[in-house]
Amino acid sequence: MILSKFKRRLFNILVVITLASIAVLLDARVAIAQESAVNYTYSEIREQDFSHKNLVGGVFAAADARGSNFEGSDVSNSILTKGIFIKTNLKDANFTSSLMDRVSFENSDLTNAIFRDAVATSTIFEGATITGADFTDAILDRYQIYQMCKRAEGTNPVTGVETRYSLGCRD
The missing domain is CATH 2.160.20.80 (E3 ubiquitin-protein ligase SopA)
Incomplete structure (x- = not known):
């Protein structure tokens, strides 16, 4: 049970980090597009x-x-x-x-x-x-x-x- 909670928390942390990374990359792409306009x-x-x-x-x-x-x-x-x-x-x-x-x-x-x-x-x-x-x-x-x-x-x-x-x- 403790191991299961640990895995769930680890999974949630990885999801948050992945989503944050994607958001940063998308924001950088938008900034580049705006600079070229x-x-x-x-x-x-x-x-x-x-x-x-x-x-x-x-x-x-x-x-x-x-x-x-x-x-x-x-x-x-x-x-x-x-x-x-x-x-x-x-x-x-x-x-x-x-x-x-x-x-x-x-x-x-x-x-x-x-x-x-x-x-x-x-x-x-x-x-x-x-x-x-x-x-x-x-x-x-x-x-x-x-x-x-x-x-x-x-x-x-x-x-x-x-x-x-x-x-x-x-x-």
Whole structure:
């Protein structure tokens, strides 16, 4: 009986040590991931070249990226709230699951961009080229959807989804 209690305590101690070790390792991995994420909050990054970059989890909150080039970049799971992306090249960029509340994409090139599961409330797409863009399950303002449906065309080459279908446009 005493030996059984000792084994149980030893087992419990080993479990606690193992769980603590795993927690430390996971925390270290999260810290490393955070260190590698870009943070351009309130930055002036006009006419910069971010093409074909891994910007996953990046923060571009209130950043002024007018005229910049994000062609082919992975900007998924990022925060772009209040960002200014006017006349920006966003061709083939991936914004899956990004938060882009109150962003201006006016007159930008969003050809074949992916906005799946993104939140883009109060975001402006006026004059933007959206040919082949995929907005599947994105949260967009009805007025923006209405405006984009007037010019929506093409099929996204990565997802295979038609732009009109992803926006829920009526034929």
